[in-house]
Amino acid sequence: MPPKPKSGKSLPPGALEQEFGVPMPGAIVPPEQWTPSSLKRWPAAGPLDWQALFGRAAPVVVDLGCGNGRSVLLSAIRRPEYDHLGVDSLPVVIRYARKRARQRGLANVRFAVGDARQVVARHIAPGSVTEVHVYHPQPYYDPAQIGRRLITPSFLLHMHRILIPDGLLVLQTDNPAYWRYMQQVVPAFFDFQKRLGSWPDAPQGRTRREIIARMKGLPVFRSIWRARTDTDPDEARRLTEALPPPVFNADRRLLDLDELELGGRLAGRGGPFRPPRRRRRSV
Numbered sequence: 001m002p003p004k005p006k007s008g009k010s011l012p013p014g015a016l017e018q019e020f021g022v023p024m025p026g027a028i029v030p031p032e033q034w035t036p037s038s039l040k041r042w043p044a045a046g047p048l049d050w051q052a053l054f055g056r057a058a059p060v061v062v063d064l065g066c067g068n069g070r071s072v073l074l075s076a077i078r079r080p081e082y083d084h085l086g087v088d089s090l091p092v093v094i095r096y097a098r099k100r101a102r103q104r105g106l107a108n109v110r111f112a113v114g115d116a117r118q119v120v121a122r123h124i125a126p127g128s129v130t131e132v133h134v135y136h137p138q139p140y141y142d143p144a145q146i147g148r149r150l151i152t153p154s155f156l157l158h159m160h161r162i163l164i165p166d167g168l169l170v171l172q173t174d175n176p177a178y179w180r181y182m183q184q185v186v187p188a189f190f191d192f193q194k195r196l197g198s199w200p201d202a203p204q205g206r207t208r209r210e211i212i213a214r215m216k217g218l219p220v221f222r223s224i225w226r227a228r229t230d231t232d233p234d235e236a237r238r239l240t241e242a243l244p245p246p247v248f249n250a251d252r253r254l255l256d257l258d259e260l261e262l263g264g265r266l267a268g269r270g271g272p273f274r275p276p277r278r279r280r281r282s283v
């Protein structure tokens with residue numbers, strides 16, 4: 001049975017949403033075509049059952065730190081034969097992502113609130129995912145917070161573990177120091193495939209953060225990697241100890257972008273930053 005429309009302000013069927021002037025993928029469909037889009041609870045123990053979650057056996061794409069879900073919607077619409085799980089630790093962005101997927105009638109999408117580190121370590125079976133995407137993981141500028149940086153040797157090991165042989169990792173950042181760090185550690189588990197100047201399927205940006213970075217004229221480092229098949233499990237575990245942790249200097253001059261990402265508004269293309277209003281915001 002299709003989920004009941006929730007109360008609150010809703011756009012009419014056929015409406016197209018935009019953020020920063022860039023259309024949000026997909027259009028809103030009539031309520032009777034809406035679909036469930038939430039993974040509300042992680043299994044108490046063990047991994048997710050993909051087939052039970054999506055009601056079919058299909059290749060799975062996982063987007064970690066998915067923010068408002070723009071990249072997940074795009075991929076799900078373009079590739080209906082793939083199932084998609086978007087995960088973010090921030091409930092408010094997942095709320096918006098779920099609403100957008102539900103109102104677009106996308107049966108191949110679920111969004112969940114969660115810590116990506118725990119999700120890959122505990123809730124996804126080895127070799128069960130075809131692609132992992134990580135767009136613009138937060139660089140964290142405050143030295144007290146750098147322990148929260150997502151890309152670490154052990155996180156890479158877990159992403160490698162959940163991927164099928166030859167599975168893909170899509171990694172993207174606009175932070176030059178983070179990109180240098182990625183280039184240093186990712187090759188331990190993944191073979192570099194290519195860097196792209198822009199995404200053919202989303203020239204203005206696959207994600208909200210990418211759109212903002214482009215508007216600010218920042219370089220965006222888009223990369224595709226393939227899981228190495230010659231990785232010995234013992235050697236991989238040893239590597240996670242030997243590789244450097246992400247303790248790079250992220251450059252505080254880029255900090256205002258994080259504030260934009262978290263709800264500010266650009267006055268126009270490349271316009272000045274205005275602090276977020278205190279009211280509920282759309283992300």
Ligand SMILES: C[S@@+](CC[C@H](N)C(=O)[O-])C[C@H]1O[C@@H](n2cnc3c(N)ncnc32)[C@H](O)[C@@H]1O
Pocket residue numbers: 064065066067068087088089090093114115116117134135136137138150207208209210261
């Ligand atoms: C800079 S935003 C990028 C969001 C989106 N991928 C984009 O490119 O627009 C980073 C996102 O990662 C999320 N995040 C940070 N640490 C996380 C963690 N440990 N697990 C899941 N999400 C996390 C944040 O809540 C935020 O939404």
